[in-house]
Structure formats: C-alpha cells, structure tokens
Amino acid sequence: MAKKKSIKPSINFTTLWQYAPAPEANDHIKVEKEYGLFINNKFVTPKSKKYFATTNPATEQRLATVAEANQADVDDAVTSAKKAYDSVWSKMKPTERGKYIYRIARIMQERARELAVIESMDGGKPIRESRDIDVPLAAAHFFYYAGWADKLNYAMPGITANSIGVAGQIIPWNFPLLMAAWKIAPALAAGNTVVLKPAETTPLTALKLAEIIRDADLPPGVVNIVTGAGDTGAAIVNHPLTRKIAFTGSTDVGKIIQRSLAGTGKKITLELGGKAANIIFEDAAIDQAVEGIINGIFFNQGHVCCAGSRLFVQESVADKVIRKLKDRINTLIVGNPLDKNTDIGAINSKEQMIKINKYLKIGVNEGGEMYQSACSIPAKGYFIRPTLFTNVSQSSRIVQEEIFGPVLAIQTFRTVEEVIEKANNIPYGLSAGVWSDKGSKVFKMTAQLKAGVVWANTYNKFDPTSPFGGFKESGIGREGGLHGLMPYLKF
Amino acid sequence: MSEITSKRIAVAKTYKLFVDGKFPRTESGRYFKLADANGMVIANICQASRKDFRDAIVAARKAQPAWAGSTAYNKGQILYRIAEVMEGRREQFIDEFIIQGFDKKSAIEEVNNAIDLLIYFAGWSDKYQAVFSSVNPVATSHFNFSHPEPTGVVAAIICSAQPLVPLVHAVATAIVGGNSIVALIQEKYPLTAITFGEVLHSSDVPAGVVNLLTGFAKELASHMSSHMDVNAIIYQGDDKTQLHLIENNASLNVKRVAKYDSAYFLGDELRSPYPIVVLQELKTTWHPIGI
Numbered sequence: 165m166a167k168k169k170s171i172k173p174s175i176n177f178t179t180l181w182q183y184a185p186a187p188e189a190n191d192h193i194k195v196e197k198e199y200g201l202f203i204n205n206k207f208v209t210p211k212s213k214k215y216f217a218t219t220n221p222a223t224e225q226r227l228a229t230v231a232e233a234n235q236a237d238v239d240d241a242v243t244s245a246k247k248a249y250d251s252v253w254s255k256m257k258p259t260e261r262g263k264y265i266y267r268i269a270r271i272m273q274e275r276a277r278e279l280a281v282i283e284s285m286d287g288g289k290p291i292r293e294s295r296d297i298d299v300p301l302a303a304a305h306f307f308y309y310a311g312w313a314d315k316l317n318y319a320m321p322g323i324t325a326n327s328i329g330v331a332g333q334i335i336p337w338n339f340p341l342l343m344a345a346w347k348i349a350p351a352l353a354a355g356n357t358v359v360l361k362p363a364e365t366t367p368l369t370a371l372k373l374a375e376i377i378r379d380a381d382l383p384p385g386v387v388n389i390v391t392g393a394g395d396t397g398a399a400i401v402n403h404p405l406t407r408k409i410a411f412t413g414s415t416d417v418g419k420i421i422q423r424s425l426a427g428t429g430k431k432i433t434l435e436l437g438g439k440a441a442n443i444i445f446e447d448a449a450i451d452q453a454v455e456g457i458i459n460g461i462f463f464n465q466g467h468v469c470c471a472g473s474r475l476f477v478q479e480s481v482a483d484k485v486i487r488k489l490k491d492r493i494n495t496l497i498v499g500n501p502l503d504k505n506t507d508i509g510a511i512n513s514k515e516q517m518i519k520i521n522k523y524l525k526i527g528v529n530e531g532g533e534m535y536q537s538a539c540s541i542p543a544k545g546y547f548i549r550p551t552l553f554t555n556v557s558q559s560s561r562i563v564q565e566e567i568f569g570p571v572l573a574i575q576t577f578r579t580v581e582e583v584i585e586k587a588n589n590i591p592y593g594l595s596a597g598v599w600s601d602k603g604s605k606v607f608k609m610t611a612q613l614k615a616g617v618v619w620a621n622t623y624n625k626f627d628p629t630s631p632f633g634g635f636k637e638s639g640i641g642r643e644g645g646l647h648g649l650m651p652y653l654k655f
Numbered sequence: 656m657s658e659i660t661s662k663r664i665a666v667a668k669t670y671k672l673f674v675d676g677k678f679p680r681t682e683s684g685r686y687f688k689l690a691d692a693n694g695m696v697i698a699n700i701c702q703a704s705r706k707d708f709r710d711a712i713v714a715a716r717k718a719q720p721a722w723a724g725s726t727a728y729n730k731g732q733i734l735y736r737i738a739e740v741m742e743g744r745r746e747q748f749i750d751e752f753i754i755q756g757f758d759k760k761s762a763i764e765e766v767n768n769a770i771d772l773l774i775y776f777a778g779w780s781d782k783y784q785a786v787f788s789s790v791n792p793v794a795t796s797h798f799n800f801s802h803p804e805p806t807g808v809v810a811a812i813i814c815s816a817q818p819l820v821p822l823v824h825a826v827a828t829a830i831v832g833g834n835s836i837v838a839l840i841q842e843k844y845p846l847t848a849i850t851f852g853e854v855l856h857s858s859d860v861p862a863g864v865v866n867l868l869t870g871f872a873k874e875l876a877s878h879m880s881s882h883m884d885v886n887a888i889i890y891q892g893d894d895k896t897q898l899h900l901i902e903n904n905a906s907l908n909v910k911r912v913a914k915y916d917s918a919y920f921l922g923d924e925l926r927s928p929y930p931i932v933v934l935q936e937l938k939t940t941w942h943p944i945g946i
Binding site for chain 2: 304321322323415418419420422423425426427434436591593606610615616617618619620621622625627629630631632633635636637638639640642645646647655
C-alpha cells in the first residue's frame with residue numbers, strides 16, 4: 165500500500181470543552197472484605213484455603229478478596245448442583261421454575277444502581293454503560309427466559325423439550341454480570357442447574373448476583389458460583405457430572421475446552437473471539453456512520469468480542485471519514501469510570517493493558533500510521549487513549565488478530581466484491597457492520613458476510629430476544645432468543 | 656465353437672472416485688480388492704489418499720458459494736432429481752447390493768428407503784429456513800431477524816453398517832442446506848456409493864458440491880478432522896476411539912461435529928430436519944427503523 169499523506173484532525177479540542185466532574189456516588193455500595201464460594205445458597209470457606217484479590221483497574225486499589233476454588237471445591241459445587249437437579253429443579257412444575265427466574269430479574273432491577281456501580285468499580289467500564297446497558301440487559305435476560313420455562317415445547321418443532329442436567333459455565337471479564345445472565349437465565353429456564361465461574365478480575369457482580377439468588381430463595385444448589393482462574397474453569401469442564409459446558413472467552417481457550425470435551429458426549433456452547441469488519445460505503449449517512457464506528461470500537465474500551473475493530477471505508481469517502489474520526493476521538497472523555505461523562509473507562513487489568521500496548525507497538529513496527537486522541541489520562545490506573553491505525557494491510561497483525569482494546573485498524577476498498585473478500589478473509593466470524601443508504605446493497609452485504617450478527621446502519625446492539633454467536637472460529641451455538649434455548653435442551 | 660468362445664464376456668466396470676464432477680482414480684495409485692461372496696474379485700477399488708481428500712476439499716470450497724446462492728426451489732428440484740434418477744437405476748443398485756452380500760428383499764428395502772429419504776429432504780429445501788428462523792421483538796427501534804445459513808464445507812465419514820441410507824443422509828442433509836460435502840465411504844460397500852456418484856453426476860448437481868472418496872477411515876479420519884478448510888464434520892458409526900480423535904481434531908478450527916451411531920439409520924428419527932440444522936449457522940441481522 166502506498167504511503168498516503170497523513171490526514172489531520174480539523175478541530176482542536178484539547179484546551180476547550182472541559183467538563184466538570186460528575187461522579188456517581190459509591191458510598192452506598194456494600195462490598196465485603198472477603199467472599200467465599202457460593203454453594204447451596206451459602207457463602208462457604210473454600211477447601212483450598214486460598215483467596216485472591218480483585219482490584220479496581222481505575223485506581224489499582226483492592227476491592228475485596230475472593231475464594232479460589234480448587235478441584236474439591238468445584239466438586240462440592242457440581243455435586244450440590246446435581247443434587248438440586250435430581251431432587252428439585254428437574255421435578256418442579258415449569259410454571260414455578262419460571263416464577264423463581266422472574267424473581268431474580270425483579271431483584272436485579274431493584275438493586276440496579278448498586279450493581280452498576282460495582283460493575284464499573286471492579287471492571288473499569290464507564291458508569292453510563294454499566295448503568296444503561298449491562299445491568300438493565302442482564303435483568304431483561306432473566307425476565308425474558310423466565311417466560312420460556314413453561315413454554316419449552318414450543319421452542320423446538322417436533323421435539324419434546326428435556327433438560328440436560330448440570331451446566332458448567334465460564335464467563336469473561338468484559339461484561340461480567342451480563343454474561344452471567346446470558347448463561348444462567350436460559351439454563352435455568354430449560355430446567356438445568358448451574359455451576360458458574362466468573363472471570364478472576366471481575367468476580368464481584370457475580371457474587372452480588374449470588375446474594376440475589378439467595379434472596380430470591382431459589383432452592384439450594386440450583387445456582388452455584390465459584391470463583392477462581394483457569395484451573396477452576398478446567399475443573400468444571402472436566403467434572404464427570406457436568407453435562408453441558410458453556411464458555412465465553414478467547415478462541416484459544418475455547419479450542420482447549422472443545423478438545424477437553426472430545427469423546428465425553430457433553431454439549432458445548434462457545435462464544436469466542438472476533439475481528440469484525442465495519443464497512444462504510446460512500447452512500448452511507450456519513451455522520452451516523454462515524455458515530456457507529458466510534459461506538460463499534462470504543463464501547464467498553466474495545467473489550468468487546470464483537471467490536472468493529474476492522475474498518476473498511478470506501479475509497480471515495482476515506483479522507484472525509486478518517487478526518488471525522490480523528491475529530492471525534494478527540495472529544496471522547498477518557499478517565500474515571502464512575503464519572504457520568506466518561507466515554508472510555510479503565511482497561512480491565514494491567515495484563516490486558518500490556519497486551520494492547522504490545523499490539524500498538526506491533527502496528528507501528530509493521531508500518532501502520534498510528535493516531536491517538538490528545539486527551540489526558542489519569543496518572544494512576546490502566547488507561548489507553550483511543551487509537552486509530554491507517555496504512556495497514558490485510559496481512560497486518562493488528563488487522564488479523566483480536567486486540568480487545570480501543571484500537572481501530574482502517575483499510576479502504578473500491579468494490580463490493582473486494583470488501584466482501586477482505587471482510588471474510590479471517591478465521592473469525594462473530595459480527596459485522598454495514599453502512600449504506602441503499603437497501604439492496606445492505607442486503608447483498610448482510611447475506612454475504614460470514615458472521616453470526618450483522619448490524620446494518622447500527623452497531624453493538626444487544627437484546628435478550630436476539631440470538632448472538634459466531635460462525636467459524638468465533639464459536640458454536642447461539643445465546644439469546646429462542647435459539648439460545650437449544651444449547652440447554654436435550655435433542 | 657466351444658462354449659468359451661461363444662459366451663459373451665461381461666464388461667467389467669472400473670469404480671473410481673467422484674471429485675469435482677469427474678471420476679478420477681486416486682492420485683496415490685493404491686487400491687483394495689473387493690470380492691463377492693464366492694471370493695471372486697469384483698473390482699479394484701480406489702484407496703483414496705490424503706491428497707485426494709485435499710483435492711476434493713478444494714473442489715468443494717470452490718463449488719460451495721454458487722450452490723449456496725442457488726434458490727431453495729432449485730436445490731429442492733435437484734434433490735428430487737437425484738431421487739428420480741436413482742429410481743430409474745433401482746435394478747443396478749439392487750444388483751450391487753446383492754454382489755455386496757445382501758439378499759434381494761433387504762436390498763430392495765434399503766434402495767427404496769434411500770430414494771424416499773431423498774424425497775423427504777428435497778421437500779425441506781425451502782421449508783427449514785422458515786421453521787428455524789425468527790423475527791425477534793427487540794426493545795429498541797430496530798428490525799431484527801435470525802435465519803440459518805450454510806456452514807460451508809462439510810467432511811463426512813460414512814457409516815459402513817448399511818451401503819446406501821447413511822451416505823444419502825449425509826449428502827442430503829449437507830447439500831439441501833447449501834453446503835458442499837466430501838464423504839469418505841469405507842471399504843465394505845464401495846460399489847453402491849460410486850454408483851450413487853454416477854446418479855449425482857447425471858442429476859444436475861453442480862461439480863464439486865458432492866465429492867465421494869472410497870478408502871479407509873482409520874487412515875483418513877485424522878486428516879479429515881484436522882483439515883483447516885473444513886467447517887463441519889459428520890461422523891457416522893460406533894467407533895468411540897475414532898470419534899474421540901475426530902472431536903479432538905475438530906477443535907483446531909472449531910469445527911462443528913454432527914455424530915450419528917449406526918442404529919440411528921434404522922430408527923424412526925431418521926426423518927428429522929435437525930441434521931440439516933446442525934450444519935447451519937444462525938445469522939441475526941439488525942436494522943434501525945426510522946426515516
């Protein structure tokens with residue numbers, strides 16, 4: 165690719181437009197100093213006797229210590245789930261099962277603000293997102309699937325719905341509470357019991373959810389939440405009594421899990437990585453598209469498996485779009501996740517920040533032209549400025565590999581055929597975006613893109629009724645909607 | 656004239672692979688002998704190699720997008736056409752069943768079942784999409800719908816418990832949904848499989864959409880399940896060790912695995928659309944509502 169002249173932003177925002185701080189209060193938040201494992205509706209001391217700290221990535225301060233479940237602890241959790249499945253949950257009238265799940269949804273709504281604040285403190289995401297997206301959607305998931313509990317025979321034509329047994333569920337750190345809801349709600353509605361492991365950097369909202377489940381008076385053992393890292397997850401995956409495994413996380417770990425389940429007959433759902441193409445045609449509403457691109461890559465600091473991390477701009481509008489993007493990222497407020505004005509919060513962990521910075525270096529070394537917003541970032545905590553790369557090629561590592569950070573790789577294209585080829589030429593297939601005002605072109609694109617979720621003239625939208633999941637190496641199975649029940653039913 | 660000089664000599668047929676719409680021999684030059692019940696050699700059957708499989712995958716990958724792009728009506732007619740052509744060749748299939756050791760009654764039964772199974776799946780071509788799609792009532796101002804799309808290229812290890820029904824099931828469930836397929840037919844019943852290839856060849860199935868290899872699962876299973884340009888693998892059979900190996904290798908590129916034990920092909924559940932669905936990817940599309 166020929167070196168192009170650098171496109172400069174047209175407005176200087178750095179000295180103007182300062183916002184006064186607007187912090188969300190967190191003095192009403194109750195976080196215990198130490199959390200045990202949630203087994204049989206009780207927080208118990210781990211047999212491992214081990215604990216680890218969870219910190220606020222924006223302040224680097226410890227929030228709590230949580231138990232690290234070893235194999236014996238996982239065995240306790242799975243055994244209690246199995247017992248609850250055999251003796252209570254699988255025998256309960258579906259209507260009653262549904263009412264328990266409705267209770268969870270309602271208590272989550274009642275405690276929504278508390279959950280949102282803890283989510284932002286433990287994970288670093290802006291309060292505006294945890295308050296307006298993560299928590300309401302999580303509650304909505306429980307509300308949606310609660311209603312399925314007594315209607316399962318309508319979900320899969322020709323098949324009488326039967327539950328599977330104990331579901332082992334492992335979730336990531338990018339949407340901690342929402343992912344717990346995506347996992348637990350359909351599992352319970354379908355009549356299964358659950359052992360869930362939250363990510364080690366973001367266990368707190370899952371433990372708050374445990375309190376909610378206890379307060380909803382679910383039968384003991386129906387939901388068990390065990391904290392820990394990879395070994396804890398492996399113990400769940402490999403436990404002989406887990407009959408279904410659902411995992412959301414990296415493609416590398418997903419492959420390991422798929423391999424571990426070979427020959428076991430366990431059902432599997434994998435929601436893995438992505439490297440979505442977000443495609444802007446010259447006939448798109450450009451300003452709306454720019455907002456969509458910004459939301460597509462900078463939502464949740466770019467810690468989104470379906471992030472629109474590869475931008476394809478039609479050549480005729482490339483200069484204009486890139487200039488507007490540079491202008492726009494300079495208006496993004498990076499900083500305190502609890503500030504209601506914050507657009508981009510803290511990177512989830514030091515480890516992740518190191519990884520993203522490594523990719524920035526790789527991008528520059530491979531000849532990419534890096535542009536970062538001129539914003540100031542807090543001295544303490546893990547922060548990265550919103551970043552754009554131009555002058556990258558299809559083979560660049562920052563184009564091929566999932567960075568999971570606020571880094572957008574921009575390429576240009578001329579024809580529909582070219583951009584379809586480029587967009588699909590990647591092992592991932594989770595999501596994609598298309599921006600055009602021409603309906604027939606939009607449908608041509610959405611039909612040709614090999615991705616499980618395609619947003620046309622919008623991006624990063626989620627809903628409990630809408631199935632989500634990937635083609636190719638982005639996973640197996642769907643979560644959400646009617647299709648999200650199938651992985652939790654026997655057939 | 657003596658008896659031997661007056662008798663008409665039968666024309667023996669060479670059974671070859673079916674790849675990319677042609678009938679090549681294996682590139683490896685290897686063969687295994689197929690004998691009839693009396694020990695008479697019927698044919699030297701191609702023992703397909705890893706390279707034959709690779710070539711077949713290249714053909715399948717090339718053929719898949721156009722096949723997926725053909726209309727559902729067209730796919731349905733082509734599947735129906737396969738059944739029609741098979742019907743016309745019933746006697747040949749029955750003869751080959753008998754050569755492969757079956758009595759006439761069970762031969763007729765399976766050939767009939769195979770043809771009827773094709774008719775069954777032909778009918779699904781323009782229906783499973785509606786049955787397994789949804790319009791999703793999202794809580795924002797968007798139109799949102801989900802529908803199945805083909806997963807891509809499918810590899811299949813065909814069960815050797817029966818000569819025809821498992822093969823027809825794998826081919827039909829893969830291609831009716833717009834996938835292409837490379838199927839390995841094991842050493843026991845290769846004749847009927849290759850004759851099925853000839854049926855496909857004369858049924859307007861585009862070249863490369865169905866590719867049939869004869870050979871040994873023991874030799875090729877590992878390669879088939881670890882090939883990085885295969886999206887899904889069908890395993891038919893009862894060998895748990897082999898299935899374990901296949902599932903293990905499938906994780907290399909997150910292949911979908913569809914598995915059936917040999918009893919499945921004798922059971923009542925054979926007529927089900929779910930084997931089509933496991934070879935499909937659900938796509939959800941969002942668009943804002945507004946002006």
